Amino acid sequence: MTFDRAIKIAPSILAADFANFGAECAAAEAQGADWIHVDVMDGHFVPNITFGPATCAAIRPHIKGVMDVHLMISPVDAYIDAFAQAGADVLTAHIEAGPHIHRTLQAIRAAGCKAGVALNPGTPASAVEDLMDMVDLVCVMTVNPGFGGQKFIDMTAKIKALRSMIGDRPVHIEIDGGVDPATAPLVAQAGADVLVAGSAVFKGGSVQNPAPYGDNIRAIRAAAEGVWT
Template sequence: MRFDRSLKIAPSILSANFAELGAECRAIEDQGCDWVHLDVMDGHFVPNITFGPPVVKALRPHVRTVMDVHLMIAPVDPYISAFADAGADVITVHAEAGPHLDRTLQAVRAAGCRTGVALNPATPASAIVHVLDRIDLVCVMTVNPGFGGQSFISAMLPKIAELRSMIGDRPIHIEVDGGITPETAPDAFAAGADVLVAGSAVFKGGTAAQPTVYGENIAALRTSVEAGRRAAE
């Protein structure tokens, strides 16, 4: 997994057809996505239940790019090895999910995965200042986690910019998760994000059997970011 700050689109399969997840993962990759984002929810830390390690393991052969596994679960430590063994490339844990974030990140790294920390909207950027040298990614939640299709919380843009300044030259990705559309993507990228998680904005209107719409949706996100970048110059 090579580090760079170029724009990366990471469709969230939370918005895919769960009856055809393998085909959906292949379709979005064939249509130009960069990462595949898997939202794991436990019905406890967040008010929804999705899937666990067996589904991640079943999808691994269908994902050729980066398998980006976002654990919205608590406690998280007992499950790290299971998701690592299932094939996760990146394991992102929530800063709010346990009392020993540094220990959790060490466990993720020891399991052979890249480390990520997610911050809920009410959690300040300062929550990760003491673990910056242990992380490969910080995920800014721009909705309250638990469900897809929510509206982007624009008050998170200053947090993204603060994190970008805090990170400096460290090779740490800034990911934004929640409410990403062609309208909100340019602001998130301009604030400092390089990985944009998009669910319904990618999967709307398409199917695994007719995936060209996915490609059009991914292209629309890229085009909007590029247009915003040019306008800012």
């Protein structure tokens, strides 16, 4: 992964066809997705259960680019190696998921992955101020994690604060939750560069009819990039 601040669209497979993940990932990439975002939920840290390392390993051969794995699980550390071995490029852990986030981030990098830290809506930017040299990505949750299709929570002040903290470090700001062409400009203008979108990408299309995925990705990208033109 080479670092750049260009807008990246990362479709969340939480909104894809669960019976056809490999083809869904390939279709999304073919239609312009930059990263593929995998939401891992444990039914403990968040009120939903999705998938684990075996699913990541199964879809990895179908993903040409970045597999961005978001761990909404607690505890985290015991599972880092399994997700790294399953092919994750980025592993993101929640600061709220355990008492020793610094150790967790060290373990993620030691496993050969880029290290991300995620913040729930109720967690301030200041919580990660001392971690900026430990991370490659900060994920700002713009919904309460656990389910797709939720209404966007405005976190632009937090994004701006993080952008200021990051300075010239090669750290991405990722937005997860309620991203669509209406909300993308808000977060891009505040300083975000990786936009996770689930239903806003996969709505209206399918593996047999993937063209709507491309239309949706282009609409989100154009809306986000429009704030810079």
